[in-house]
Amino acid sequence: MGIPHFLCIPYPVQGHVNPLVQFSLALAKHGCKVTFLHTEFSLKRDNTAASANNFEGSQMKVVTLPDGLGPEDDRSDMAKVILSIKNTMPARLPKLIEYGLGFGNCSQTRDQRLPTKNQAIQLSPNMPTIDTQNFPWRGFNKTLFEHIVQEMQTSELGEWWLCNTVYDLEPEAFSLSPKFLPIGPLVESDSNLSSFWQEDTTCLEWLDQQSPKSVVYVSFGSLATVEPNQFKELALGLDLIDKPFIWVVRPSNDNKKVNANAYPHEFLGSKGKIVGWAPQKKILSHPAIACFISHCGWNSTLEGVCAGVPFLCWPFVSDQYLNKSYICDVWKIGLGLEKDENGIISREEIKKKVDQLVSDKVIKARSLKWKEMIINNIVEGGQSSKNLNFFIDWAK
Known part of the structure; x- marks a missing residue:
């Protein structure tokens, strides 16, 4: 041959x-x-x-x-x-x-x-x-x-x-x-062979200090852009939830622009760890992670399912809406975040859905079953x- x-x-x-x-x-x-x-x-x-x-x-x-x-x-x-x-x-x-x-x-x-x-x-x-x-x-x-x-x-x-x-x-x-x-x-498998940004691995050490199933992980991938008003509401929502969090605030894609989103002056962020880019697979596999607020890009979707982590779905464009449908309606391992009359996902909605998701034992169990299926x-x-x-x- x-x-x-x-x-x-x-x-x-x-x-x-x-x-x-x-x-x-x-x-x-x-x-x-x-x-x-x-x-x-x-x-x-x-x-x-x-x-x-x-x-x-x-x-x-x-x-x-x-x-x-x-x-x-x-x-x-x-x-x-x-x-x-x-x-x-x-x-x-x-x-x-x-x-x-x-x-x-x-x-x-x-x-x-x-x-x-x-x-x-x-x-x-x-x-x-x-x-x-x-x-x-x-x-x-x-x-x-x-x-x-x-x-x-x-x-x-x-x-x-x-x-x-x-x-x-x-x-x-x-x-x-x-x-x-x-x-x-x-x-x-063990490392990211192709990363466009330097990964901040200090978040792994920080995770080691957190309780099991206690941390909310937030990342919207390598392309999605959060509008300034929504960015501020997300920041205040993370303050509002009674849990530690890791939030990936990605550098600009063209390596020139300064990130246009400014943190609101009342944002404390004291319970969380904010990084520019992160070793996502290692984070999702860490026992301290409780749930994943995701844009539902296909790579992130697969990595979350492989780790057995429940999702809060926040799609932006393209296939992400269909991926959300699979996560929430077919596999039933996540919840969607709903926008208000102004097209914004409010801080109250973020807190409500995080609380609902992390307390749902059925979704947790189902997430682990899908993980086992993937591994097999x-x-x-x-x-x-x-x-x-x-x-x-x-x-x-």
Whole structure:
């Protein structure tokens, strides 16, 4: 059998880079060759750098291409980054591989990207409903919609769609296509191999001093932005709850802007630990954690489920609303946070839902059952492990 050679190209944000690094390492461990493509900007800002040092002795090689943007450009503008990458990278790829990779044309008009009416739809009878107001491309300009349509068309060319999930978490989704192959969760083992910000590990020492199941962990991932008024209300809500907390207040994505959110003058924060970035998997696995206030990004969702931690769901954009539906309505391991008439999640709502969640023994027990199910899938002989081995054998 020949040795398969994979080219892995993540979208250049941490939530996409990390699982693809884990997948790449799994492929390399099984004797496959992997070329991992970073943008030049992403590799420079990657503190632990998915570089030769990280993968010495493996079959994995890291290469870079420019994203087409200048140092003055705002890379938190997702549509701008997508458009620039797609205008810049395809012509350069033949230098890395033996044949070119083409991009098809999107034939959809603008009139087709927005729903004609507000309603709830289902992709499959036993899947959660999706409100048309929360379609993944809502809140972005037309470029993101065109990108999604194009990627769906391109995906038809593949024989397998490898999924960073577990079959038992969403069996109805897998009924949509026989090409879906769950090989997840692809989460870091001991350390974060690709971090865009320096992790503050002092929070782990701080956690060691807290009582079991007493700490509220708050993090909204690597992209979500909290508006100033909501930021202040969240701060005062954390003061209001009668529990210690760890709150991740992320540095700016472009490494230039100062965080626009100011702490309210009456905010004490004395019960908590505020950090710029944190080793999330280690925090979630710590016995002191009581619950996770999360944006419900897929990586955070998987890490929370793997740790058996109940969720307070605070989705912002994209797939996060559907992930919330799974957490609250299908797996039933979390609660949603409701906005008031001004579109704000109030400090009182935060306190009420935290108190309700941490006292709910049924949700706690259910969270541990899902954790056990995940572990059974990823251990040697588990279904996700078998699927990964099957794919690698197929590739060879």
